[in-house]
Amino acid sequence: AQTVTQSQPEMSVQEAETVTLSCTYDTSENNYYLFWYKQPPSRQMILVIRQEAYKQQNATENRFSVNFQKAAKSFSLKISDSQLGDTAMYFCAFSFNFGNEKLTFGTGTRLTIIP
Amino acid sequence: KAGVTQTPRYLIKTRGQQVTLSCSPISGHRSVSWYQQTPGQGLQFLFEYFSETQRNKGNFPGRFSGRQFSNSRSEMNVSTLELGDSALYLCASSLDGRGKETQYFGPGTRLLVL
Numbered sequence: 158a159q160t161v162t163q164s165q166p167e168m169s170v171q172e173a174e175t176v177t178l179s180c181t182y183d184t185s186e187n188n189y190y191l192f193w194y195k196q197p198p199s200r201q202m203i204l205v206i207r208q209e210a211y212k213q214q215n216a217t218e219n220r221f222s223v224n225f226q227k228a229a230k231s232f233s234l235k236i237s238d239s240q241l242g243d244t245a246m247y248f249c250a251f252s253f254n255f256g257n258e259k260l261t262f263g264t265g266t267r268l269t270i271i272p
Numbered sequence: 273k274a275g276v277t278q279t280p281r282y283l284i285k286t287r288g289q290q291v292t293l294s295c296s297p298i299s300g301h302r303s304v305s306w307y308q309q310t311p312g313q314g315l316q317f318l319f320e321y322f323s324e325t326q327r328n329k330g331n332f333p334g335r336f337s338g339r340q341f342s343n344s345r346s347e348m349n350v351s352t353l354e355l356g357d358s359a360l361y362l363c364a365s366s367l368d369g370r371g372k373e374t375q376y377f378g379p380g381t382r383l384l385v386l
Contacts, residue, residue, distance in 0.1 A: 202377035
């Protein structure tokens with residue numbers, strides 16, 4: 158069974174600074190997908206960024222980028238120029254490629270952006 | 273396009289009762305998944321439906337059940353409620369349910385069991 162580990166329960170950073178959230182996972186499969194979801198206080202889960210395991214290039218989405226290290230099974234999220242609206246729980250998640258819709262989530266990192 | 277909607281948003285029940293939660297996926301999405309979120313256990317997969325068939329099921333007791341209608345709307349039911357069923361229940365939809373597709377989540381239903 159695959160597992161997802163987020164070792165930082167809480168983090169805080171000053172507004173406009175850069176912060177990196179860590180995520181490691183364990184799977185014996187070679188073809189899979191990784192996601193970062195954000196859950197603000199409103200509780201709505203919002204996709205931040207996704208990465209296909211077969212792609213070596215790291216995904217980027219505006220201020221958000223990932224550092225995907227497949228051999229190390231590491232998938233960290235970097236938030237640049239952090240904004241107050243980035244305050245949320247961030248979840249790392251994993252899914253297989255083949256017909257399996259299940260997302261396996263990490264335990265989350267609570268990120269607070271300090272004005 | 274409208275996003276995933278869930279009703280009701282909040283619910284209070286007592287132990288032993290049953291509850292039905294509803295989820296309407298994004299238009300055109302045929303796969304609906306359900307997750308339970310609690311402070312202790314985090315986010316856990318309940319089940320996934322595609323074309324009115326349950327394709328995948330998490331490790332939950334039989335008190336948790338669901339179904340999907342021909343318009344892709346889904347309901348989940350919890351019978352004989354226990355205090356531990358208090359949670360945020362999240363529904364997510366995707367196009368065809370393949371693992372590579374992004375799941376889009378609804379706002380959730382917060383269930384409190386007294």
